[in-house]
Amino acid sequence: MAFDRVRVTITVAGIGFAVLLMLFLAALYDGVRTEANGYVSSRPVEAWVAQEGTTNFIKSTSLLSAAEADVLAQVDGVREVSPLLRVITTARVGERQVTVILLGVDPRSATGRPEAAEGDMVPSAGEIVFDRALARQHGIHVGDTLVVQGRPFRVIGLSRGTNSVLTQFAVVTLEDAQLLLGMSDMASFFLVRGIEGLPPEALVARLAGQVPRTAAFTHADFSANNMRELRGGLLPILATVAVLGAVVGLAVLTLLLYGAVLEQREIYAVLKAIGAPQQVLVRLVLFQSLAAAGGGFLFGALGYAVSAPLVVRVVPAMALSLSADALVAVGLATCLLGGLGAVLPLRRVRRVHPAELFRA
Amino acid sequence: MTSAVAVRLANVSRHFEAGGGLVRAVDGVSLSLPRGAITALIGPSGSGKTTLLSLVGGLLPVTAGVVETDGIDLGTLDQAALTAFRLHHLGIVFQAFHLIDALTVAENVELPLTLAGVRRPDARRRALALVERLGLAARADVLPRVLSGGEKQRTALARALVLDPPVVLADEPTGSLDAAAGEDVITLLQTEATAHGRAVIAASHDPRLLARADRVVAMSFGRVV
Known part of the structure; x- marks a missing residue:
């Protein structure tokens, strides 16, 4: 032909x-x-606790008292409770302003720690772990210093799985995040690990109602809620x-x-x-x-x-x-x-x- | 036993509407055309020669009448059967050759064999044998664009003959050829008619073809005159 x-x-x-x-x-x-959804789905936890009415990490506000972690830690079947504070803020990189979702995590716990691309993932006071895509975009390297709300933070590592596309995550200590927010006893979520062999559903059932005006989710449900929000948006x-x-x-x-x-x-x-x-x-x-x-x-x-x-x-x-x-x-x-x-x-x-x- | 008549037309008409009027392209034609002979259809443009060829080949349906080609009443065949009829019972040669430019001479000749389901090596062998018989052996592997007009028409004739059809339809087969090539093609057609017993029906204005035809049918306004 x-x-x-x-x-x-x-x-x-x-x-x-x-x-x-x-x-x-x-x-x-x-x-x-x-x-x-990478950051949420990769958390090594069995349950999430959020403010009542909050169902996901992406499109909701959750405000909790960080001290309530101690109450949840007493619940039968709970191995570890780690507070996580989410703050949307602006970091200054040289002359540029960059919007980031700042995650304040307990540096002693692995539950809030992001996946490493380069450097250290455990921040101390005045240190920050930056998303690698955002770092590449703005020419930020490990060892650089950037300013968040007038406070200098030294970049100790670059993370992967922390790019939510519309914005990116940066990780600091819980105390630093609370200071930036101006509220010392604040958390957004509690990441909960259960004891070996306890089904997540059973753990969630035990967590429910332990702290007033909170809601508990299995890790799978909370991650699925995030995915549902994504499917409904972009x-x-x-x-x-x-x-x-x-x-x-x-x-x-x-x-x-x-x-x-x-x-x-x-x-x-x-x-x-x-x-x-x-x-x-x-x-x-x-x-x-x-x-x-x-x-x-x-x-x-x-x-x-x-x-x-x-x-x-x-x-x-x-x-x-x-x-x-x-x-x-x-x-x-x-x-x-x-x-x-x-x-x-x-x-x-x-x-x-x-x-x-x-x-x- | 094979009838001596290859094509029988009984009161055949082909009418169609055009320009608000009825055109009688073929009108009440009855003919019997023999095997082993060249029948030349002559007449001015628009006299119905080409339409008659189309009716004999099952390319157009009749408005009225019966067309029997090689003993088959074409009016009883559906489109698929008409297609198969053309493949196995008919060879068609066109004035403009209508070779497939992307295929070589041998491949053009091989095409009907392939369509008939002949396996490739056998199809190739049969195509090459016919190409050689028609004097194109040296040109078997070239594309049509490098052929002369006479060579193109001989290739088209080989394609028409490769499945050994009892009836060959030719529409102005020498119309695009110079004198020598035209003479050559007429000789080939005559050989196919006499030596192989085919009915060759050619619409033509070429006086050389008319001179060597066994029968001449003159048409005017769709009728045999």
Whole structure:
């Protein structure tokens, strides 16, 4: 079958860019999902305690008295209770102001400690652990000093899993966070570890009602609540744009394939005249369409492999994480595009009449 | 036993609406065309020659009447059966050749064999044998764009003959050729008719073809005159 190389290139590139867009959005979707909930989901705890009415970490305010940790620690089945204070504030980096979610944690407990990318993760007074994406974006290194509400903090480490995409986390001691907030007995959540063998549900049942106006959650439920908030916010937007990318790819494929069929109508007429069965023509158009889609997928996947590291380098806060599942899903979506893209061209092929060859 | 008649048309008409009026492209034609002979269809443009070829080949449906080609009543066949009929019973040669440019000479000739389900090595062997018989052996592996007009038409003829059809339809087969190439193609058509017993039905204005035709059917305004 005759192929116009320029047309094939344009078709493959057009689909490839649509695939690239879908891959980036899928990677961003996964990245946001894992990163934005990464800190909460990776806590080595069995239960969370929050202010009554608070169900998640991302979109709610929770104010508790830090002293109530002692009450919870007395509950049967509790091994450890660690307060965590969340403060949204602004850090000054050189001449720039950077909004961060400051997490005040108990440095003696591992429960609030972020995952290390570089340096130390256990801050003392006047020390801070910074998210590595934010650090890369602003040129911050371990050993640098930055200013939060007029107080200097020395950067002792860079963390991973602390990039919530829209903003990033920095970790200080609970006391430093309380000082910055101006409220010495304040906590946002209690991270609770239970004794070995005690199911999280049983632990939560024992914690419930121990402190007035609090709510207890299993770690799994609290993490799921966060995911639900994410799905209700940014993620549907990303999914919508991914679908739009697929629609653009479909339009490009259909348009170019339809043009190719028009250009090759003589060939289809000859094939019909000499006795090519309809299924041969269907296979021919489908082959062209799927080959273009396959080529486009390879183009897009290769483009992603090359450009994703560059994009993250330019925009460090961009959380990209392309899972194998997402890659397979985009691949299947591209195959589907290939099939759908052949529908209109096939209708056109059906209307090609072999008798027209006698007139040409 | 095979009938001596390859094509039988009984009161065949093909009418269609155009420009607000009824066009009688073919109107009440009855003919019997023999095997082993060249039948030339002549007549001015618009006289119905090409439409008649299309009706004989099952490329257009009749408005009325019966077309029997190689003993098959085409009116009883659905589209899929008509397609299979064209593949196995008919060879078609066009004025503009209509070769597939991306395929070599041998591949163009091989195409009907592939469509008929002949396995690749056998299809290749049969295509090359026919290409050689029609004097194109040296050109078997070249693309049509480098062929002369005569070579293109011989390739088209090879494609039409490769499945050994009993009926060959030719629409102005020498219309795009110079004198020598035209003579060559006429000779090939005559050989196919006489030596292989095919019914060759050619719409043509070429006096050389008319001179060597076994029968000449003149048409005017859709009727045989």
